[in-house]
Amino acid sequence: MSPIRYLIVTADDFGVGPPTSRGILDLALMGRLTTSVLLVNSPYAEESVAAWKLDGEPIDLGWHACLTLDRPVSPPRDVPSLVDVDGRFRPLASFLKRVALGLVRRDDVRRELQAQCERFIDLVGRPPAIVNSHHHIHALRLIGRELAGVSARFENRPFVRRVREPWWKIASIPGARGKRILLNVIGSGEARRLDRRGYPGADWLAGVSDCRTSYDPELIVRWLSDLPGRIVEWACHPGEFDPTLAGRDGELEDGALAWRVNELKMLADERFVAACRQAGFVVASPSILADMLGTRGRYVA
Secondary structure, eight states: OOEEEEEEEEEETTTEEEEEEHHHHHHHTTTOOOOEOTTTTTTTHHHHHHHHHHOOOEEEEEEOSSSSSSSSSGGGEEEEEEEGGGOOBBOHHHHHHHTTTTSSOOOHHHHHHHHHHHHHHHHHSSSOOOEEGGGGGGSHHHHHHHHHHHHOOOOOOOOOOOOOHHHHHHHSSSHHHHHHHHHHHHHHHHHHHHHHHOOOOEEEOOOOOOOOOOOOOHHHHHHHHHSSSEEEEEEEEEOSGGGGTTTOOOOOOTTTTTHHHHHHHHHSHHHHHHHHHHHEEEEOOHHHHHHHOOOOBBBOO
């Protein structure tokens, strides 16, 4: 018999806006997701966690470390290389340029990630079952090293997203190929370092796309069915139409806010479940896998 293979279905950006969080929770109550990850620095984080608790904590809630949206948890004066003159994080393109030029200070990154980790514990009441980052910035060595250092405060470490995909899969699956190639180039090295340090995580990441990609069940089967490894993570960004994202994560006029609604519809479709099953996966949460692999941790203050 073939060994059981597990699929983690992770909804990124929980807490970014109330309608987005509501859509994620509705999918969780339908059994379509196994985990979501919280933007603790979002102005809507606290009310989103309250809604998650009111719904009975239907999924694992992890930490979505962020240095490219909204304001830091730390006082801006304490992390000057991360913020603009208004005390807000710089957008992704500007952040990446400053990292490349050596203008982002390691101490600032460490200080802000530690503050976000502590904020997560305060809001949720326990450590995250899974850790990743907004815009996959932990694939960068500077960020990945500091995120691993903060996560080392867990006696046994949480799942950390591996930002890597087989090269032949990038060639065979359409959509966002340029983005996926870049992430693979910078993410594979950091993934190997996480492997060596003993951080649990999925073997491969699937589902990385751009805002225009529309999935169908046949594509999902093709994407997942011949991926190697025992554990695969499917990253997604579902949500209800969310006007709070205008000017923060898209614009009302350019149609960019509709892509979260499209992903929500895809995940809510019964054919998504059938496609995962047809690809040979059992859907499982990180906490269950942590129990199976003996990696459940306790926060070390």
